[in-house]
Amino acid sequence: MTLTPYDQKRYNRQILIRGFGDAGQEKLKDATVFIAGCGGLGSPVATYLAVAGVGHLVIVDMDVVDLSNLNRQILHWDENVDQYKVKSASVKLAGINPSLKVTALQEKIDEDNYLDITKGADIIIDALDNYPTRYLLNKAAIHHNIPFIHASVWGLEGRLTTIIPGKTPCLECLVPEAPPKEVFPVLGATPGVLGTLQVTEAIKAITGVGQLALNRMVIYDGEYLEFHEIPIVRNPHCPACSHLK
Numbered sequence: 070m071t072l073t074p075y076d077q078k079r080y081n082r083q084i085l086i087r088g089f090g091d092a093g094q095e096k097l098k099d100a101t102v103f104i105a106g107c108g109g110l111g112s113p114v115a116t117y118l119a120v121a122g123v124g125h126l127v128i129v130d131m132d133v134v135d136l137s138n139l140n141r142q143i144l145h146w147d148e149n150v151d152q153y154k155v156k157s158a159s160v161k162l163a164g165i166n167p168s169l170k171v172t173a174l175q176e177k178i179d180e181d182n183y184l185d186i187t188k189g190a191d192i193i194i195d196a197l198d199n200y201p202t203r204y205l206l207n208k209a210a211i212h213h214n215i216p217f218i219h220a221s222v223w224g225l226e227g228r229l230t231t232i233i234p235g236k237t238p239c240l241e242c243l244v245p246e247a248p249p250k251e252v253f254p255v256l257g258a259t260p261g262v263l264g265t266l267q268v269t270e271a272i273k274a275i276t277g278v279g280q281l282a283l284n285r286m287v288i289y290d291g292e293y294l295e296f297h298e299i300p301i302v303r304n305p306h307c308p309a310c311s312h313l314k
Contacts, residue, residue: 080121088279089278097121105178109138109196111158116194128155128174136150138282144162161166178206183208227289227291237283239309
């Protein structure tokens, strides 16, 4: 897709980034990003992808807005309590960038639909808080051979890695069994940090600018304001990705 004069002015400051240019912005305009979840991670992810000029966002969430969400889920406001999150998010995103195409799916990701609803996406972003659904998205990324950008948060800590099928460990390599589901603490700024890092990874993956967080887990420690990373490796016996060469 070619850039319009509106695009040239709106995205001028990122077009100036070394290696980005008009070509990078055109790639963003032509991209489709699948965002699983419109909550703490999904809110900053969708917001910053929208302002960056990604052409099409597919957002999926089955839940309604609860008052307890509002300390971190910045796309939802008091007036949206009891509304479906995808509806609330779609309205805000349309105001943030009128050029953006949003496909809002108010449904549960399950064994019956995970391949169909992710078809056509260039990247899958994990903005969820449960591992059974994350495993389905991991399988979808492997099936479609597209990047899967995973992040998780807990309190003042967050973790992130970018998964490239066949080149990096997949999610099941890293977390072979789902931990118990529970209500966990979270400072609203923590998913803000991790969500914007996921957007940075997505934009780099689309444009080819910079180096991705491959084969390493980036750990954000908000309590001491430190970043660490640990190397990660593929499991040769992983049931999800060991067949990939």
